[in-house]
Amino acid sequence: MAKNLTTREEDYSKWYNELVVKADLAENSGVRGCMVIKPYGFAIWERIQAELDRMFKETGHQNAYFPLFIPKSYFSKEASHVDGFAKECAVVTHYRLKNAEDGSGIVVDESAKLEEELIVRPTSETIIWDTYRKWVQSYRDLPLLINQWANVVRWEMRTRLFLRTTEFLWQEGHTAHATKQEALVEAEQMMNVYSDFVENYMAVPVVRGTKTESERFAGALETYCIEALMQDGKALQAGTSHFLGQNFAKAFDVKFANKEGKQEYVWATSWGVSTRLMGALIMTHSDDNGLVLPPNLAPDQVVIVPIYRNDEQFDAVCEVSEKLMKDLRSQGVRVKFDKRDTHKPGWKFNEYELKGVPLRIGIGPKDVEKGTVELARRDTLTKEFVDAVDVVSKVKELLEEIQSNLYKKAFDYRAEHTTEVQSYEEFKDVLETKGGFISAHWDGTIETEERIKNETKATIRCIPIEGDTTPGTCIFSGKPSERRVLFAKAY
Amino acid sequence: MAKNLTTREEDYSKWYNELVVKADLAENSGVRGCMVIKPYGFAIWERIQAELDRMFKETGHQNAYFPLFIPKSYFSKEASHVDGFAKECAVVTHYRLKNAEDGSGIVVDESAKLEEELIVRPTSETIIWDTYRKWVQSYRDLPLLINQWANVVRWEMRTRLFLRTTEFLWQEGHTAHATKQEALVEAEQMMNVYSDFVENYMAVPVVRGTKTESERFAGALETYCIEALMQDGKALQAGTSHFLGQNFAKAFDVKFANKEGKQEYVWATSWGVSTRLMGALIMTHSDDNGLVLPPNLAPDQVVIVPIYRNDEQFDAVCEVSEKLMKDLRSQGVRVKFDKRDTHKPGWKFNEYELKGVPLRIGIGPKDVEKGTVELARRDTLTKEFVDAVDVVSKVKELLEEIQSNLYKKAFDYRAEHTTEVQSYEEFKDVLETKGGFISAHWDGTIETEERIKNETKATIRCIPIEGDTTPGTCIFSGKPSERRVLFAKAY
Ligand SMILES: [Zn+2]
Ligand SMILES: [Zn+2]
Numbered sequence: 003m004a005k006n007l008t009t010r011e012e013d014y015s016k017w018y019n020e021l022v023v024k025a026d027l028a029e030n031s032g033v034r035g036c037m038v039i040k041p042y043g044f045a046i047w048e049r050i051q052a053e054l055d056r057m058f059k060e061t062g063h064q065n066a067y068f069p070l071f072i073p074k075s076y077f078s079k080e081a082s083h084v085d086g087f088a089k090e091c092a093v094v095t096h097y098r099l100k101n102a103e104d105g106s107g108i109v110v111d112e113s114a115k116l117e118e119e120l121i122v123r124p125t126s127e128t129i130i131w132d133t134y135r136k137w138v139q140s141y142r143d144l145p146l147l148i149n150q151w152a153n154v155v156r157w158e159m160r161t162r163l164f165l166r167t168t169e170f171l172w173q174e175g176h177t178a179h180a181t182k183q184e185a186l187v188e189a190e191q192m193m194n195v196y197s198d199f200v201e202n203y204m205a206v207p208v209v210r211g212t213k214t215e216s217e218r219f220a221g222a223l224e225t226y227c228i229e230a231l232m233q234d235g236k237a238l239q240a241g242t243s244h245f246l247g248q249n250f251a252k253a254f255d256v257k258f259a260n261k262e263g264k265q266e267y268v269w270a271t272s273w274g275v276s277t278r279l280m281g282a283l284i285m286t287h288s289d290d291n292g293l294v295l296p297p298n299l300a301p302d303q304v305v306i307v308p309i310y311r312n313d314e315q316f317d318a319v320c321e322v323s324e325k326l327m328k329d330l331r332s333q334g335v336r337v338k339f340d341k342r343d344t345h346k347p348g349w350k351f352n353e354y355e356l357k358g359v360p361l362r363i364g365i366g367p368k369d370v371e372k373g374t375v376e377l378a379r380r381d382t383l384t385k386e387f388v389d390a391v392d393v394v395s396k397v398k399e400l401l402e403e404i405q406s407n408l409y410k411k412a413f414d415y416r417a418e419h420t421t422e423v424q425s426y427e428e429f430k431d432v433l434e435t436k437g438g439f440i441s442a443h444w445d446g447t448i449e450t451e452e453r454i455k456n457e458t459k460a461t462i463r464c465i466p467i468e469g470d471t472t473p474g475t476c477i478f479s480g481k482p483s484e485r486r487v488l489f490a491k492a493y
Numbered sequence: 494m495a496k497n498l499t500t501r502e503e504d505y506s507k508w509y510n511e512l513v514v515k516a517d518l519a520e521n522s523g524v525r526g527c528m529v530i531k532p533y534g535f536a537i538w539e540r541i542q543a544e545l546d547r548m549f550k551e552t553g554h555q556n557a558y559f560p561l562f563i564p565k566s567y568f569s570k571e572a573s574h575v576d577g578f579a580k581e582c583a584v585v586t587h588y589r590l591k592n593a594e595d596g597s598g599i600v601v602d603e604s605a606k607l608e609e610e611l612i613v614r615p616t617s618e619t620i621i622w623d624t625y626r627k628w629v630q631s632y633r634d635l636p637l638l639i640n641q642w643a644n645v646v647r648w649e650m651r652t653r654l655f656l657r658t659t660e661f662l663w664q665e666g667h668t669a670h671a672t673k674q675e676a677l678v679e680a681e682q683m684m685n686v687y688s689d690f691v692e693n694y695m696a697v698p699v700v701r702g703t704k705t706e707s708e709r710f711a712g713a714l715e716t717y718c719i720e721a722l723m724q725d726g727k728a729l730q731a732g733t734s735h736f737l738g739q740n741f742a743k744a745f746d747v748k749f750a751n752k753e754g755k756q757e758y759v760w761a762t763s764w765g766v767s768t769r770l771m772g773a774l775i776m777t778h779s780d781d782n783g784l785v786l787p788p789n790l791a792p793d794q795v796v797i798v799p800i801y802r803n804d805e806q807f808d809a810v811c812e813v814s815e816k817l818m819k820d821l822r823s824q825g826v827r828v829k830f831d832k833r834d835t836h837k838p839g840w841k842f843n844e845y846e847l848k849g850v851p852l853r854i855g856i857g858p859k860d861v862e863k864g865t866v867e868l869a870r871r872d873t874l875t876k877e878f879v880d881a882v883d884v885v886s887k888v889k890e891l892l893e894e895i896q897s898n899l900y901k902k903a904f905d906y907r908a909e910h911t912t913e914v915q916s917y918e919e920f921k922d923v924l925e926t927k928g929g930f931i932s933a934h935w936d937g938t939i940e941t942e943e944r945i946k947n948e949t950k951a952t953i954r955c956i957p958i959e960g961d962t963t964p965g966t967c968i969f970s971g972k973p974s975e976r977r978v979l980f981a982k983a984y
Contacts, residue, residue: 031625032567033611036560041639044557066535069527070644070660071583074590076523089590092562093601094613096584097648099565107569110584110610119601120524122561122585122613134524142835148532153561157588169561243697344633467786491805 005032005356009290010240014234018285025293025357027280035161041359043280045301046192047171050279051151053203053299055196056172063147063175068129071120074127080253082220090157091092093120122155127221127246127272130176131254136358138178138268140259145188146178147476161401164281165238165493166443172276175243178268180258182247185269186224189245191228192273194240204279204406205296206230206286207416208240209488210440211464216448219272223358229463229488231416232285234415235437237463243273261386281493286412287381294360294380296408297401302338304330305349305359309366316341318370323388326375327362329394335401355380360404381407422470424488433460439490441469443483445476454478460489500781509776513654516770516784526652526659533848534771536792537810538662541644541770544694544790545664548686554664554666559620561644562611571744572713574793581648583613583659605675610930613646618712618763621667622745629669629798630760632751636679637669645767655772656729659709663767666734669759671749673738676760677715680736681755687732695770696787696900697721697777698907699731700930700979702955707939710763714738720954720979722907724843726928728954728981731773734764740789749838778872778904784849785871787899788892793829795821795888797843800857809830809861812941813881817854817866820885826892846871851895872898913961913977917968918981925953930981932960934974936967945969951980 007024008016023029027043030036039047055065071094087415098114101107115223118402121131128408130148139144151173152208161167167257175192193210201204208228222244236388251257251267260266287294297303310316324340330337338359340350354362364376375393378385381404388396417437423429432440444450455461471485498515499507508772518534521527530538546556556802562585571974589605612622621639630636642664645955652658666683670676684701691697699719709716721731742748742758751757778785788794797814802806814830821828829850831841838855845853855867866884872895879887910929912919923931935941935953946952955978964977 003749018641029624031560031620033560033562033620036562038560038624040556041555045555047558062534065539067530067538067662069522069524069529071524073524074599077590086505091586091590092585093587093590094583095586095601098581099568099584108565110586113760119540120583121590129522129524133520133529136520155561156623171558278777373709410727429677493711 005477007290007292008231009084009285011290017290018281019163021288023282027284027293028163028165035158037163037167037169039171039277042301043467046283046299047277047280049299049301050203051173054199054275055149055151055208056196057199057470058173058175059148060131061147061191061195063149063177066148067119067150067152068126068133070123072123072126072129074119074121077121078130079128080221080249082249085220087341088158088274091124092155092157094120097452122242123152124154124156125272125274126150126152126174127176127250127270128254131250131256131270134176134178135254135256138258141180144178144180144258145184145267146176148177149173149175149186151390162281164277164284165444167277169373170277172274174272174274177271178251178256179271180260180266180269182269185247185271186245189192189224189226189243189271189273192243192271193228193241194271196243196275197228200228200230200240200279200282201409203298204286205298205405205412206240206282207409207413208267209464209466210465210468211243211488213319213464214448214451214487216451217462221246221249222272224277229439229490229492230282230286230356231283231412231419231490232493233415233439234285235419235491237439237492238278238282238285239463239492240279241273241275244271246270255447286407288358292356294408295358295360297360298404299337300358300360301357302336303357303401304335304337304361304363305350306339306363306365307347307353308341309347309364311367315367318367319365322370323365326365326390326393330397331356333394333398335394335397361400363393379404381411423477429454429460429477430458433458433491437491439463439488441486441488443474443485444487445479445481445483447479447481450476450478454489458491460491463488463490463492472477498781498783500908501724501765502781508625508781509536509772510654510777517735518775518784521654523949525561525657526609526649528553528658528660528843530662530768537786537790538768540603540790540792542664545686545690545766546642548641549664549666552638552682552686554640554668556641556642556692557639558641559624561614561615563617563620565610565612567623568612570619570819571712571740573725573740581650582615583648584645585611585613586646596629614643615645615647616763616765617641617643617645617665618667618741618761619745622741622747622761625667625669625759626745626747626837629747629749632671632752635669635671635749635759636675637667638679639668640664640666651810653772655775658768661768666764667760668762668963669742669747671751671757671760673760676762678763678801679738680715680717680734680764683734683762684719684732687716687734687764687766688719691719691731691770691773692900694787695774695777696789696896696903697773698777698900698904700955701959702861702979703952704733704955705939705978707942708953710735710785712740713736713763716742718955720930720981721773721777722903722910722929722981723773723984724906724917725776726982727911728930728956728983729769729773729776730983731770732764735762746760751893758866778899779849782874785899786849786851788896789850791849791851792827793850794892795828795852795854796841796845797828797830797854797856798830798838798845799830800838802854802858805860809858810856810858813861814856817856817881817884824883824885824889826888829951844964852891854884855887858873870895872902914968920945920951920968921949924949924980924982928956928982930979933968933980934965935978936970936972936974938972940970941967945980949982951982954979954981954983
């Protein structure tokens with residue numbers, strides 16, 4: 003295990019790419035744009051899934067599963083949706099291969115051409131609303147509060163592990179409601195579930211807000227989002243929740259009889275987060291030594307590494323280590339005891355630093371003698387000797403401390419890198435020299451938004467829910483502005 | 494909720510199809526051969542997943558994720574595998590759609606044709622072994638014990654919900670080992686994990702065995718399987734575990750340096766179960782009133798239905814019900830309290846019978862007065878009044894009793910429908926009149942197996958691991974037979 007990471011200072015993008023591979027999180031596959039999520043990376047994703055799934059269920063949602071394939075014609079039914087999603091996608095045209103007549107291998111069997119092409123889902127609104135039509139007749143059938151964990155495919159020309167891949171994993175919630183108000187409450191609730199999760203488990207502070215019209219999901223009337231800030235000053239959209247109005251109900255003819263027996267169209271929301279969260283997690287906390295994981299999501303919160311020179315020492319150290327492992331586990335701590343004899347302690351120290359395990363415990367023959375252990379924190383890289391009798395309580399205390407320390411560090415970074423500007427000159431200057439979020443007045447037009455984007459590459463990340471709502475003057479056009487919005491360059 | 498199920502006697506196949514839809518388990522989608530797994534059906538699948546995932550992890554496996562798409566050329570690398578899997582499959586040929594020039598909708602963009610077609614994975618050996626080549630250099634990297642939960646696609650012409658669908662959900666384990674012996678032990682271990690799960694959680698007895706050469710997985714040297722018997726006398730293969738030898742290692746050039754530094758090919762296994770298990774679960778226990786679920790897998794083990802005529806009664810019944818729900822939950826019982834006022838008690842009784850909830854508790858005003866509740870068992874359809882103070886312990890006792898009763902019933906059915914035959918006449922007679930498993934002597938040749946299959950539609954389900962190993966005479970050819978094997982018509 004060679005570490006030798008490129009530093010963030012040298013090349014942030016290269017640092018990220020190397021880290022993802024060296025920490026055994028993911029790698030590129032033989033299929034262009036598709037990644038392999040390695041066991042260690044997948045274990046983190048499973049932790050993310052488990053906590054989110056619990057939160058979805060606690061808010062009344064159920065899981066279900068809908069087809070991977072969507073008939074091409076479904077996309078044409080919702081006008082704005084087709085432009086947003088039905089373009090760069092994987093198209094299934096045939097359903098059979100055969101041996102080539104010249105013996106050169108296998109070829110597509112042209113006689114097995116589909117009458118209608120199937121699209122590998124880029125998102126499932128169309129197939130789900132086609133199903134909801136059969137499920138909803140009366141107000142008694144509402145609300146439908148359904149979530150799906152699935153793989154989706156969007157054909158991307160430039161891909162990066164976790165951040166933008168052709169195939170990715172996600173969850174997509176799709177709910178149906180009797181009233182507009184109820185759907186709006188749901189969409190906002192799910193934004194809050196996402197921000198709770200991202201802040202409390204991932205230790206990543208987020209800005210909650212709504213998207214401008216041009217940045218909204220194709221088919222949505224309102225898109226709620228949470229935006230995080232990475233260490234290079236670029237923003238990352240960590241989750242979105244859409245109020246879809248009656249667009250999909252009208253496109254797929256989903257009506258219900260209300261209490262008075264009158265037919266009405268159903269109101270919709272959809273909301274999702276994806277393996278992109280892995281990118282946000284990695285980029286927010288990690289350093290030039292490798293990954294740094296918040297304890298609440300670390301597959302292993304603690305690793306115990308035995309130090310020994312001979313069998314006798316090994317036995318003594320093992321006995322103490324195994325007891326400690328048991329004690330920690332009984333307190334709900336996720337702990338790994340790495341007693342492999344194929345690797346030396348120094349190699350292991352390096353490995354777990356690279357993999358971001360929050361706490362490392364080293365136990366050697368002297369520790370056994372003195373009744374101590376060495377405790378090393380990944381976030382601060384500090385070490386201390388602790389009395390063996392105090393280890394369990396110390397570990398629990400430190401795990402909480404690390405969790406809040408990581409959040410605080412990211413929060414402070416974001417505070418330092420959020421700037422209120424008064425002019426377009428200042429805007430461009432801050433964007434170039436400092437980056438981060440820029441709070442600025444905007445006249446509310448798509449045209450201004452577009453021109454700022456073309457000139458600076460900064461986009462409006464969101465109209466923050468909390469924040470300055472004083473009117474002012476647009477930095478670009480000089481026209482009146484209702485309130486400040488948040489700009490940034492973004493992933 | 495109209496029940497009116499076709500009975501098993503009338504038409505077993507129709508009974509199954511209706512039950513799956515009426516019990517809200519799954520339904521056909523707008524995409525030919527692809528199903529929608531509805532929330533209730535998916536909740537059962539989640540229970541299956543949770544228990545299996547725990548068992549895989551307890552035996553040292555980790556989860557990971559590999560691409561949905563496999564380049565066509567990968568399939569040609571393992572000769573027997575290509576014939577088995579690369580034929581009836583979904584082929585992605587293009588990666589873009591565009592608006593039709595005549596404004597008629599969206600069409601495939603012919604300029605976005607892939608250089609090499611991508612196959613939607615029917616199984617992942619090829620893409621995974623292409624990855625393992627990068628992960629394995631030394632004996633220190635072995636074993637790799639990896640599992641993937643995923644969707645797969647096999648283009649089926651005739652489909653049935655859960656039993657055979659174009660897209661289905663499954664898990665596929667793929668392990669890599671330094672020695673043949675270790676790989677064989679792994680393959681056998683996973684067959685045993687499957688049989689433990691299916692017998693103890695699904696309450697479905699299985700026969701463990703190995704497949705004959707012609708029934709083996711494409712590319713396997715040995716296929717271990719578990720076979721269950723449905724109520725119509727047909728067998729269902731519930732899980733398979735394959736010893737793949739060095740076939741995939743050779744096809745994808747996966748070698749390791751052994752302790753002596755010599756290069757060797759890696760040994761492989763793969764193993765899987767799918768949403769087909771849902772079919773086995775449904776068909777084994779259910780009756781003409783609907784689904785019957787074993788308590789160990791039921792999403793709701795107990796449902797409480799309040800009975801009342803006015804608000805005052807509702808309040809009194811609710812108070813008792815909610816306390817009972819809390820008490821049961823604190824004992825780890827999965828319980829639902831259905832206090833919807835949109836449906837009457839009779840409707841709810843019917844609904845939960847159809848949905849197979851193991852225990853139903855009815856509480857009315859008289860029960861509140863007398864300190865009793867009515868307890869109804871789904872498996873036996875019996876009811877009894879129980880003192881409220883004894884309910885929790887009674888429920889726990891009954892849940893265990895129902896679990897073992899369902900297993901016993903299925904076990905007895907299988908015992909009655911397993912027949913040892915001495916001649917081909919008897920074989921055909923039993924097959925026609927009684928069905929079930931038939932234990933018969935077979936000469937070991939593919940030719941005899943094939944001819945029996947063509948004449949009777951019965952196949953060799955397995956060579957049982959436990960069972961009669963006395964030599965004899967083949968019922969078909971009269972040639973010597975090493976031992977009896979198990980025949981049946983199968984799903
Ligand atoms: Zn800075
Ligand atoms: Zn019978």
